[in-house]
Amino acid sequence: MNETDFIFKNYNLSNIANGSITWKTPSNIALVKYWGKREPQIPENTSISFTLDACFTLTILEYSKRQTPHGERDSASHENNFNFEIYFEGEKKNDFKPKIATFFKRIEKYAPFLKDFEFIIKSENSFPHSSGIASSASGMGALALCVMSLEKELNSAMTDAYFNKKASFLARLGSGSACRSVEGPLIVWGKHPEIEGSSDLFGTKFPYKIHDNFKNYQDTILLVDEGEKQVSSTVGHALMHNHPFAKQRFKQANSNISKISIALQNGDLSAFIANVESEALSLHAMMMTSNPYFILMKPNTLKIINEIWEFRAATKSNICFTLDAGANVHVLFPEKEKEKVNNFIKSNLMQFCQENHYICDSIGKGAKKISNI
Numbered sequence: 422m423n424e425t426d427f428i429f430k431n432y433n434l435s436n437i438a439n440g441s442i443t444w445k446t447p448s449n450i451a452l453v454k455y456w457g458k459r460e461p462q463i464p465e466n467t468s469i470s471f472t473l474d475a476c477f478t479l480t481i482l483e484y485s486k487r488q489t490p491h492g493e494r495d496s497a498s499h500e501n502n503f504n505f506e507i508y509f510e511g512e513k514k515n516d517f518k519p520k521i522a523t524f525f526k527r528i529e530k531y532a533p534f535l536k537d538f539e540f541i542i543k544s545e546n547s548f549p550h551s552s553g554i555a556s557s558a559s560g561m562g563a564l565a566l567c568v569m570s571l572e573k574e575l576n577s578a579m580t581d582a583y584f585n586k587k588a589s590f591l592a593r594l595g596s597g598s599a600c601r602s603v604e605g606p607l608i609v610w611g612k613h614p615e616i617e618g619s620s621d622l623f624g625t626k627f628p629y630k631i632h633d634n635f636k637n638y639q640d641t642i643l644l645v646d647e648g649e650k651q652v653s654s655t656v657g658h659a660l661m662h663n664h665p666f667a668k669q670r671f672k673q674a675n676s677n678i679s680k681i682s683i684a685l686q687n688g689d690l691s692a693f694i695a696n697v698e699s700e701a702l703s704l705h706a707m708m709m710t711s712n713p714y715f716i717l718m719k720p721n722t723l724k725i726i727n728e729i730w731e732f733r734a735a736t737k738s739n740i741c742f743t744l745d746a747g748a749n750v751h752v753l754f755p756e757k758e759k760e761k762v763n764n765f766i767k768s769n770l771m772q773f774c775q776e777n778h779y780i781c782d783s784i785g786k787g788a789k790k791i792s793n794i
């Protein structure tokens with residue numbers, strides 16, 4: 422499929438009533454990281470992620486038809502002639518509007534009906550706002566899905582497969598990693614010769630049978646640093662443009678996709694662990710060697726990593742860690758080690774979290790439409 426397959430034309434507004442749509446969309450955690458992109462939001466390498474379950478954004482899109490033809494009205498509530506208000510966790514958030522307006526502008530070519538409506542967007546996260554957990558994946562994913570449900574109202578013949586592909590395609594234009602939040606449990610984004618059906622334009626389900634070792638895999642997120650990120654991912658991606666190690670990094674990530682694909686199929690936990698931890702450290706190595714350079718890990722991030730390594734060596738556990746673009750640590754482990762690892766987290770790792778905060782999550786199935794709440 423290419424971009425033109427997602428352009429929607431010839432719709433008829435006369436049969437559509439005012440209404441509202443709700444989507445619950447999970448966050449995801451990359452195993453092989455996306456870091457570096459080119460226009461229009463095309464990844465420089467393939468990435469793969471676990472879709473999460475407990476960490477999600479719930480978004481309600483209330484829509485009503487605009488009374489006058491689009492483009493004619495102008496008021497303070499219009500951003501680039503899109504008409505919407507945004508509420509986050511019950512509060513009106515005008516400072517979120519430019520980001521949403523940019524998103525709408527980017528997807529307008531594919532969803533031209535956006536200017537025919539007035540929207541009220543109400544959004545909330547299941548995880549604390551200041552937790553340092555990136556909400557752009559679940560947030561943009563949820564909004565893209567709401568837009569797609571509206572498109573479906575205008576085109577009832579749309580198939581589920583097309584719906585999901587286009588939702589992921591639109592989400593990607595909002596935030597790259599968001600395209601991996603539409604479905605689950607394991608999503609690939611970025612064309613790769615060894616992953617059938619993979620695309621730069623949208624996320625696709627890992628197409629091969631996943632070994633039972635990875636069934637219901639656990640992800641406990643240790644909140645080391647609850648606060649705004651020092652460096653936005655937009656800035657981080659841009660720093661890969663003149664990065665001295667960029668070419669090698671993209672090659673490494675694509676080769677890690679081949680390796681992790683095999684480990685996921687044959688259940689090789691040691692290979693999985695080596696791959697996932699190396700990816701996390703490579704991501705941070707890119708940040709430490711960019712110009713300007715920065716360190717997003719905190720002293721407690723390193724303490725946790727060392728504790729995990731010691732515990733693994735002493736107990737032969739299959740625990741491992743990964744990191745996002747921040748100081749928090751995602752602790753990954755098989756479901757059958759849940760009790761043992763949870764005890765270890767409580768006794769040894771919790772002390773390194775801000776106010777002892779951590780979130781127990783596991784692999785999820787993807788976004789869900791909520792009928793009426």
Ligand code: PMV
Nearest residue numbers: 451454455596597598654746
């Ligand atoms: O989707 P963005 O632009 O916020 O970038 C996300 C980048 C990482 O979270 C660091 C890695 C990834 O693949 O999710």
